[in-house]
Amino acid sequence: MMIRDLGEVIGQHRLFAGLDPAFLDLVAGCSANRVFRPGTVLAREGASFDHLYLLRAGHVGLDVVAPGRGRLRIQTVGPDDVLGLSWLVPPYVWRYDATALEEVRAVEIDATCLRAKCEADPAVGYAVLKRFMQPIVERLQGTRLQLLDVYGTPR
Amino acid sequence: MLPGVGRVLSCRTEAPDVVTHRIAWDGWEGCAPGQFNMLGLPGLGEVPISVSGGTRTPGEVLHTIRAVGPVSRGLAALKPGAALTMRGPYGRGWPVEAADGAQVTIVAGGLGLAPLRPVIRHFAETARARRVRLVIGARSPADLGFLQDYDDWRGAGIDLALTVDHAPPGWPGRVGVVTDLISAGPGRTVAYVCGPEIMMRVSAMRLQALGVDAGDIFLSLERNMKCGAGLCGHCQLGPVLLCRDGPVLDWARARPLMMVEDL
Numbered sequence: 001m002m003i004r005d006l007g008e009v010i011g012q013h014r015l016f017a018g019l020d021p022a023f024l025d026l027v028a029g030c031s032a033n034r035v036f037r038p039g040t041v042l043a044r045e046g047a048s049f050d051h052l053y054l055l056r057a058g059h060v061g062l063d064v065v066a067p068g069r070g071r072l073r074i075q076t077v078g079p080d081d082v083l084g085l086s087w088l089v090p091p092y093v094w095r096y097d098a099t100a101l102e103e104v105r106a107v108e109i110d111a112t113c114l115r116a117k118c119e120a121d122p123a124v125g126y127a128v129l130k131r132f133m134q135p136i137v138e139r140l141q142g143t144r145l146q147l148l149d150v151y152g153t154p155r
Numbered sequence: 156m157l158p159g160v161g162r163v164l165s166c167r168t169e170a171p172d173v174v175t176h177r178i179a180w181d182g183w184e185g186c187a188p189g190q191f192n193m194l195g196l197p198g199l200g201e202v203p204i205s206v207s208g209g210t211r212t213p214g215e216v217l218h219t220i221r222a223v224g225p226v227s228r229g230l231a232a233l234k235p236g237a238a239l240t241m242r243g244p245y246g247r248g249w250p251v252e253a254a255d256g257a258q259v260t261i262v263a264g265g266l267g268l269a270p271l272r273p274v275i276r277h278f279a280e281t282a283r284a285r286r287v288r289l290v291i292g293a294r295s296p297a298d299l300g301f302l303q304d305y306d307d308w309r310g311a312g313i314d315l316a317l318t319v320d321h322a323p324p325g326w327p328g329r330v331g332v333v334t335d336l337i338s339a340g341p342g343r344t345v346a347y348v349c350g351p352e353i354m355m356r357v358s359a360m361r362l363q364a365l366g367v368d369a370g371d372i373f374l375s376l377e378r379n380m381k382c383g384a385g386l387c388g389h390c391q392l393g394p395v396l397l398c399r400d401g402p403v404l405d406w407a408r409a410r411p412l413m414m415v416e417d418l
């Protein structure tokens with residue numbers, strides 16, 4: 001896919017919707033269009049954070065393994081979500097396993113490449129960061145709700 | 156205000172501490188979706204419980220009860236044949252007519268699905284003619300109640316999405332908060348939301364962010380009630396007597412009340 005076409009695909013994702021074509025092309029320069037079969041492991045806890053994903057179709061399960069409790073699914077993410085929010089934060093490692101639950105279509109972004117572009121041009125870095133704040137805050141609020149265990153019986 | 160006597164016909168466990176009783180009661184003539192009855196046990200007390208089914212079946216009503224305290228525990232423990240006191244129906248229910256000509260989004264959290272069942276049934280009858288979305292959130296897969304209804308609702312054309320806060324291995328569905336699944340539009344959307352108060356608050360805010368008018372978002376509020384008929388003032392919430400003016404309020408009215416600590 002040409003960079004221009006990929007830029008358009010990226011612009012259709014909620015994260016980067018409405019940004020100008022020059023910016024989208026710049027992100028596209030670090031990106032590839034990918035399709036993952038069900039069961040593909042996209043990330044492993046502790047592995048280095050090489051890519052992040054703008055999900056376009058299909059769902060991904062995020063799991064952690066807790067001692068004595070086995071594997072726990074902490075979240076599922078799907079179309080218009082971002083997989084991998086901490087790509088900008090050292091030491092750049094994944095905090096969970098991510099597995100495709102069905103066929104997943106995603107834009108794969110090379111994290112090192114995008115970080116370099118953000119470092120080189122603070123205006124780009126700020127624009128990217130502002131866009132990532134939205135899903136980060138949503139996830140924080142969601143996590144808070146899960147922690148509150150709102151459906152539990154008060155004791 | 157004099158209660159009648161109901162008799163439990165059958166019981167179905169929905170979740171570890173939640174049971175649905177089918178109750179025979181001569182005094183029952185049906186009600187609007189979202190109304191409640193006062194259910195009691197002599198010597199223990201009376202509590203408000205929403206009608207979870209039987210809004211159109213005189214003589215027979217369904218109530219879904221979570222055991223949280225003395226009265227609800229006593230009610231939940233009733234077995235077929237047991238008697239209880241019944242009076243009602245009370246309150247203003249879900250204004251289903253508000254959704255005429257609009258899309259419908261229903262958001263149920265935990266036991267909040269029980270009072271919404273009659274609304275879902277109402278909209279199931281029109282789900283082919285417009286978009287009806289139903290989003291259900293629960294603590295875990297084991298806490299999802301009314302499983303036997305899901306196929307019927309889907310079959311009627313309702314767009315049903317489920318999510319749980321936590322799941323054991325093997326759960327094929329979504330994990331995450333209910334607000335992640337809420338959607339609205341295109342065009343005017345009317346929303347019906349029921350569940351724990353925090354969940355209703357964040358859901359209403361999410362719906363508003365998606366462009367739904369505050370006056371088109373309906374929530375069912377719970378406060379302690381005693382008389383059920385607007386006489387004793389037990390369930391006062393600011394200027395509102397919930398048993399009489401509610402339990403269903405729109406977000407425009409509920410928002411200022413729900414944002415006050417300890418109200």
Ligand SMILES: Cc1cc2nc3c(=O)[nH]c(=O)nc-3n(C[C@H](O)[C@H](O)[C@H](O)COP(=O)(O)OP(=O)(O)OC[C@H]3O[C@@H](n4cnc5c(N)ncnc54)[C@H](O)[C@@H]3O)c2cc1C
Pocket residue numbers: 154155191202203204205206219220221222223224225226227228266269270376377378379380402
């Ligand atoms: C309009 C209305 C409709 C309701 N519909 C239903 C229903 O369909 N099914 C149902 O199970 N309950 C419903 N409730 C809640 C139910 O009335 C209460 O759970 C009940 O009054 C508790 O009484 P109790 O004597 O068992 O416990 P209490 O001794 O009054 O309370 C025991 C413990 O439970 C907590 N508690 C009390 N009320 C609630 C509540 N609503 N939710 C969670 N924890 C609570 C208390 O804070 C306390 O910690 C409804 C309430 C209202 C106002």
